[in-house]
Amino acid sequence: MSSDTPFLQGIHRLAVLLAGYVVLLITAGGLVKSLEAGLSVPDWPLSYGMLNPPRWWQIENVRAEHGHRLIAGTVLLLTLALVIWIVRREPRKWVRGVALVAFAAVLAQAALGGITVLFFLPTAISVSHAGLAQLFLGFLVVLAVVTSRRWVSGESARNLAGPVGRIASLATATTVVIYLQILLGAVMRHTGAGLAIPDFPLAFGGLIPPRLDFAIGIHFAHRVGALIAATLVFWLLGRVLRYASLERVVVIPTWLLAVMVLVQGTLGGLVVLTGKAVLPNTLHVGNGALLLALSLVVTLWARRLDWVAHQQGDVAEVEVFGTRRLERAVS
Amino acid sequence: MKKISLLMVFALIATVLVVGCGGGGDQAAAPAQQADSAPAAAPGPAATGSGTIEGNAKYINGDPDAVIGMDADPVCASLHPGEVHTEKVVIDDDGNLANVFVYVKSGLEGKSFPVPGTAHMLDQMGCQYKPHVSGVQVGQKLVVRNSDPTLHNVHARPKSNKEFNQGQPFQGMELEHTFDKAEVMVPFKCDVHPWMSSYMAVLEHPFFGVSSEQGSFGIENLPAGDYVLEAWHEEFGTQTVEVTIVDGDTAVVSFDFSPGATASAG
Numbered sequence: 001m002s003s004d005t006p007f008l009q010g011i012h013r014l015a016v017l018l019a020g021y022v023v024l025l026i027t028a029g030g031l032v033k034s035l036e037a038g039l040s041v042p043d044w045p046l047s048y049g050m051l052n053p054p055r056w057w058q059i060e061n062v063r064a065e066h067g068h069r070l071i072a073g074t075v076l077l078l079t080l081a082l083v084i085w086i087v088r089r090e091p092r093k094w095v096r097g098v099a100l101v102a103f104a105a106v107l108a109q110a111a112l113g114g115i116t117v118l119f120f121l122p123t124a125i126s127v128s129h130a131g132l133a134q135l136f137l138g139f140l141v142v143l144a145v146v147t148s149r150r151w152v153s154g155e156s157a158r159n160l161a162g163p164v165g166r167i168a169s170l171a172t173a174t175t176v177v178i179y180l181q182i183l184l185g186a187v188m189r190h191t192g193a194g195l196a197i198p199d200f201p202l203a204f205g206g207l208i209p210p211r212l213d214f215a216i217g218i219h220f221a222h223r224v225g226a227l228i229a230a231t232l233v234f235w236l237l238g239r240v241l242r243y244a245s246l247e248r249v250v251v252i253p254t255w256l257l258a259v260m261v262l263v264q265g266t267l268g269g270l271v272v273l274t275g276k277a278v279l280p281n282t283l284h285v286g287n288g289a290l291l292l293a294l295s296l297v298v299t300l301w302a303r304r305l306d307w308v309a310h311q312q313g314d315v316a317e318v319e320v321f322g323t324r325r326l327e328r329a330v331s
Numbered sequence: 332m333k334k335i336s337l338l339m340v341f342a343l344i345a346t347v348l349v350v351g352c353g354g355g356g357d358q359a360a361a362p363a364q365q366a367d368s369a370p371a372a373a374p375g376p377a378a379t380g381s382g383t384i385e386g387n388a389k390y391i392n393g394d395p396d397a398v399i400g401m402d403a404d405p406v407c408a409s410l411h412p413g414e415v416h417t418e419k420v421v422i423d424d425d426g427n428l429a430n431v432f433v434y435v436k437s438g439l440e441g442k443s444f445p446v447p448g449t450a451h452m453l454d455q456m457g458c459q460y461k462p463h464v465s466g467v468q469v470g471q472k473l474v475v476r477n478s479d480p481t482l483h484n485v486h487a488r489p490k491s492n493k494e495f496n497q498g499q500p501f502q503g504m505e506l507e508h509t510f511d512k513a514e515v516m517v518p519f520k521c522d523v524h525p526w527m528s529s530y531m532a533v534l535e536h537p538f539f540g541v542s543s544e545q546g547s548f549g550i551e552n553l554p555a556g557d558y559v560l561e562a563w564h565e566e567f568g569t570q571t572v573e574v575t576i577v578d579g580d581t582a583v584v585s586f587d588f589s590p591g592a593t594a595s596a597g
Binding site: 042 | 406484
């Protein structure tokens with residue numbers, strides 16, 4: 001157990017705040033791409049040779065790109081503050097390691113952002129920029145969760161009604177699939193394949209496109225990936241409700257995940273049906289990041305509960321008496 | 332808690348600093364020398380011939396140009412009290428088609444032509460590129476000016492030449508550039524104002540023209556010979572026609588981009 005680990009409320013709150021801020025940053029990045037405003041500020045790290053170009057907040061595309069940079073700069077500074085704080089106060093070596101990796105990731109992310117502007121948005125760099133943003137968010141989610149009061153207290157998983165390891169495995173798979181799905185989406189967006197299949201929910205009027213090229217293929221793969229991700233999310237929700245229905249740390253984020261995955265599907269459809277209108281297109285990106293964060297939260301907590309159960313020797317009891325305990329909990 | 336507060340204050344101050352600081356930075360481009368603002372007229376070659384091509388471009392029954400919404404930048408919107416149209420398909424009531432780039436595509440191989448000493452001007456005026464379609468010679472100085480009281484970025488996206496993207500945050504700024512390879516066409520765009528586009532041909536020779544709002548164009552001082560003339564339009568693609576030039580004479584050609592129509596020379 002981690003009972004010797006102190007609960008550092010300030011670090012935890014800053015990590016939660018920062019993770020939320022990064023979801024906002026990713027949404028702002030989605031807005032830049034939705035407006036095709038990535039090159040509206042042609043230089044980097046300055047903007048038109050200065051910190052703030054004239055009237056930047058009045059001009060739509062410059063507001064999007066420069067605003068994205070301002071939010072990113074703030075995230076960089078907040079990350080630096082968080083990492084310094086963690087390195088100085090956090091006793092767990094691996095947590096300090098995650099913090100340092102997060103800082104390296106945000107530096108690399110800033111560099112990718114600059115490179116993609118200076119080299120006119122090469123697809124590989126832009127997709128890497130999108131992919132690393134999600135990894136960075138993942139590191140912050142890890143820091144936010146593992147610095148929480150419940151995590152460091154080593155509190156037992158009292159309310160489990162079954163093998164939580166099954167939840168952990170499924171949640172891990174869900175998180176990986178969502179991340180891969182986001183990468184597919186990034187490739188689709190940055191290769192201009194967002195409308196390669198012009199109808200929704202069907203594809204050229206059928207279930208499968210009648211022909212395949214790269215654009216149609218990547219678009220269709222993103223749709224198939226969405227179905228797989230949604231299936232996993234609802235499967236996960238079923239398992240959570242069956243085995244850990246009283247564990248708020250997994251139930252709440254899983255319910256949110258299930259609701260937001262439906263929202264995500266709706267947004268994806270709207271992107272196609274509106275011809276990539278800016279609002280659904282942008283929200284689709286931001287909500288994707290939220291899905292990844294929620295799935296990772298469920299994964300971390302499921303693994304934590306599983307680990308605690310093993311440490312306390314509760315696993316056998318849980319598996320043997322799981323059904324009975326669930327019935328008691330329900331009644 | 333004290334440390335938390337300190338960190339929050341630090342983050343807030345940093346944000347305010349990043350957001351709040353602005354104003355004058357170094358300008359991205361130095362003022363250029365005097366430039367020739369005539370968009371379509373090719374500088375005359377050094378007495379290489381006395382043949383002339385005259386012609387007309389048409390597109391019958393075309394849809395009128397779409398209206399541009401400039402609300403994305405209030406300054407641009409304020410520069411136009413009335414409607415502003417895209418310059419993609421500019422036709423008059425008789426179907427005369429503007430912004431068709433006409434040039435000698437082949438027949439001049441092995442010949443060289445002096446590079447004009449005057450610069451070609453591409454202006455950003457009223458949040459539109461002026462001219463919308465134009466041409467320069469390889470090595471000729473190009474000056475891009477920002478005549479608007481708002482910022483622009485000048486983003487050239489050639490395939491054979493080197494791509495560039497430069498900011499012009501202040502009115503009156505100019506940048507200079509020369510293309511070193513022939514290329515038809517080099518698209519220009521402003522990523523700040525997505526409706527802004529321009530097309531510029533880069534040729535080894537000066538024998539080109541752009542159709543006016545009356546659909547007419549002319550190419551002068553051509554040496555006698557057989558040529559392939561190509562007409563390019565951003566929406567309708569290209570048409571070619573073979574033409575024979577005799578010294579002192581004028582050849583008349585026409586390009587009709589209407590569905591089913593073709594080019595002709597007489």
